[in-house]
Amino acid sequence: MIEPHASVDAFYAELTAKHPEIDTIPDDLVDDHDLCPWSCALDRSPGHVIMPSVWSKAEYVSVFVHSLARKHGLAVYDPQAERITYPDSNTSPTETRRPWWRFW
Numbered sequence: 001m002i003e004p005h006a007s008v009d010a011f012y013a014e015l016t017a018k019h020p021e022i023d024t025i026p027d028d029l030v031d032d033h034d035l036c037p038w039s040c041a042l043d044r045s046p047g048h049v050i051m052p053s054v055w056s057k058a059e060y061v062s063v064f065v066h067s068l069a070r071k072h073g074l075a076v077y078d079p080q081a082e083r084i085t086y087p088d089s090n091t092s093p094t095e096t097r098r099p100w101w102r103f104w
Helices: 006-018 055-072
Strands: 043-045 048-050 076-078 083-085
Touching: 006 043, 006 048, 006 055, 055 076
Parallel strands: none
Antiparallel strands: 043 048, 076 083
């Protein structure tokens, strides 16, 4: 069972203040990925937030979300990298791994 945590609500409020949910923006702004980098609605509960982003904003969203999560004392799970980043980690997501979608 997921326990509700006030930090999740604070994280979500700050996240959506900068990048509103896709269902809340006018239709003519749906393609403005600087405003709303989400590819669909966020999945949220009192214990988690899942943020699917558009491909072109994936790296930006990763850095932004990790920074915001660290600020609120939350861990981040990156399913593409199969990695959990804890809030006390001293490394940023771009320092710890190469993006899986790039060719080397």
